[in-house]
Amino acid sequence: MTRMPAPRAGATLGLCAVATLAVACGGTSGTRSPHGASATPTACSAAVGSGCASPGASSSPSATSSATSSATVAPAIPAPTPIAGFQAASVTFVSSQDGWVLGTAGGSLALARTQDGGTYWTGVTAPPTGFYTGPGSSGVSGIRFADQEDGWAYGSQLWATHDGGASWAQVTLPGLNSGGGMTPIQDLETAAGQVYAVYFGSSGFVIAGSPVGSNSWVASSTGISFGAGPIPMAQLVIQGSAGWAVENDRTVDGGSLLKSGIWSSWTPACSTAGGPATLAASSAQNLIAACDVGLYGSGPPAERAYTSTDGGSSFTELAAALPASCQGSATIASPSTSVAAAGCGAGIVTTFNGGGSWGTVYTGGSGTTIAYVGFTTTTQGVAIATATGSAAGALLMTRNGGESWAPVTI
Numbered sequence: 001m002t003r004m005p006a007p008r009a010g011a012t013l014g015l016c017a018v019a020t021l022a023v024a025c026g027g028t029s030g031t032r033s034p035h036g037a038s039a040t041p042t043a044c045s046a047a048v049g050s051g052c053a054s055p056g057a058s059s060s061p062s063a064t065s066s067a068t069s070s071a072t073v074a075p076a077i078p079a080p081t082p083i084a085g086f087q088a089a090s091v092t093f094v095s096s097q098d099g100w101v102l103g104t105a106g107g108s109l110a111l112a113r114t115q116d117g118g119t120y121w122t123g124v125t126a127p128p129t130g131f132y133t134g135p136g137s138s139g140v141s142g143i144r145f146a147d148q149e150d151g152w153a154y155g156s157q158l159w160a161t162h163d164g165g166a167s168w169a170q171v172t173l174p175g176l177n178s179g180g181g182m183t184p185i186q187d188l189e190t191a192a193g194q195v196y197a198v199y200f201g202s203s204g205f206v207i208a209g210s211p212v213g214s215n216s217w218v219a220s221s222t223g224i225s226f227g228a229g230p231i232p233m234a235q236l237v238i239q240g241s242a243g244w245a246v247e248n249d250r251t252v253d254g255g256s257l258l259k260s261g262i263w264s265s266w267t268p269a270c271s272t273a274g275g276p277a278t279l280a281a282s283s284a285q286n287l288i289a290a291c292d293v294g295l296y297g298s299g300p301p302a303e304r305a306y307t308s309t310d311g312g313s314s315f316t317e318l319a320a321a322l323p324a325s326c327q328g329s330a331t332i333a334s335p336s337t338s339v340a341a342a343g344c345g346a347g348i349v350t351t352f353n354g355g356g357s358w359g360t361v362y363t364g365g366s367g368t369t370i371a372y373v374g375f376t377t378t379t380q381g382v383a384i385a386t387a388t389g390s391a392a393g394a395l396l397m398t399r400n401g402g403e404s405w406a407p408v409t410i
Contacts, residue, residue: 080122086110086410087392088384089131090142092151093376100124100165101410102143102153103392104131109139111153111165112410117380118397121410127159127168133391135181141391146190146212154185154197160215173208174219175201187236189243196258198224198236198245205234207245207256207263220256220263227253235279242284244268244312248276250296257312269306269315274298282334285311290322290330290342303327305340305355318355325349335375341383341402343370348383350402362405368393375402 086105093099097117103110111126130139132155140159145151153159156178158171177200178184186205188197196209197217204225210217226232227249237244243258246268252275257266269289270277274297278290287308294301303322306315322330326344334340341350346364351357364370364385371393372384379401386393395408 080120082409083110083112083121083123086112087390088395088410089386089392090144090372091374091382091384091395092144093380093382094145094147096377096380098145098148099376099382100143100145100151101395102126102140103410111143113165117399118382118395118408121408124165125168127153127161127170129153129157129159129170131391132156132183134183141183142185142188144188144190144195146193146195150190150195150212152188152190152195154188156184158185158188158197162213169215171215171217173197173199173206173217175206175208177201182231182233186234187245189236189238191238192241194238196236196238196243198234205232205245205247207236222256222263222265224254224256227251229253233276237279237281237287239281240284242281242311244279244281244287246277246279251275252277252291259311266312268312269308273304275301278330278332280332280334280340282336285309286334286337287312287315288332288334288340289315290326290332292327292330295328301327303330303344305332305342305351307337307355309337318351320351320355320357322358323349323360329369331370331373333373333375333381335378335381335401339378339402341373341375341381341398343373343383345369346385348373348396348402348405352402361403362396381405 083105086103088101088103091101097115099114101112109126109131111124112121113124114121132139132141138156140153140155140157142154149162149164151161158173159168160171161168185197185199193212194209195212198205198207204223206219206223208217208219224247229249232249234247245256247254252268252271255266255268256263268277270291273291273293275292275295281287289306291304293304303326305318308315323344326342329345331343338354339352341348346368347360348362348370349358350361367388368385370383371386375381381398381402383396385396396405397408398405
């Protein structure tokens, strides 16, 4: 996951107590506080006639009543009600506080937003389309925001907002082929004022980009050819002004590298390992790859991790292999060179010593799969756990750098 620019403008969370109805709270109207608050009555003035007893005088019932009525108590604002039946498919944060999650509720496309780091969520306007579940359907299943104003929902279609989700417009990508039999728009990421997408073209994967504040998409002259296998898939990783795209078709079959605003051909990690690879980056120079070694070749299959400290020019194998449960299903994220988390089947495994060892930190229920893992900061991370046969499920979060993960109520 990704990873993550600062917000453009946003609401300040919190509730201020007021002494009179004429005093206003700071922050954006309509923002819900996680906790209600009551005002403390304002201290009385010593002046006679202010509604308080004069100095040295005993308080009468009428004076007490007048003092009480002069203070206004702000009503407690309840926490948002959970969205009934919400199932998460994709999540994005632009800061430790501001995030969105796309999914379904009652069988329809739904979008929720948090402004307090994921404690409380409220329903917001989703793109006017359906939820994309795979070939034969249309709509979106992924969400990314660059800041509090600019966001994109993608799947078989691309929708963009430039007003924080108040309105959405469908965007046409140059050369998009919607009849490839797989998800047309494979991946979309944003950083450093740019947004990029990798998607099916007529003879290979196309990589296109646009400034985040507009819909001015331009396709790169460098794409990635389809491999020889039956299931071509692509992943996109953007970190600052650097980027990487890898194409898996059973095995790693090609890649592209973004440097100085230009995409060029690149040989990804594990190109000769006999299996697919999944990438993550914690900086423009530091990458990690989880690879299914030997899955389609000689030798016993194993899930190995490799790191690069030179932007992907070379990779070094980490000391410890990932658990066997990671084979064929690993999705990986890394907030720093010493920490990485991988979704492996129903669980999440983590290393805190640069790949010297891996340990299970979360185990989901039977029939679930960790479909996505990502980090917003070095301490805050997100994951999506889906049920077998479903494209959406539960949102998980960590707030201690991946040591523990827990489901979040939306």
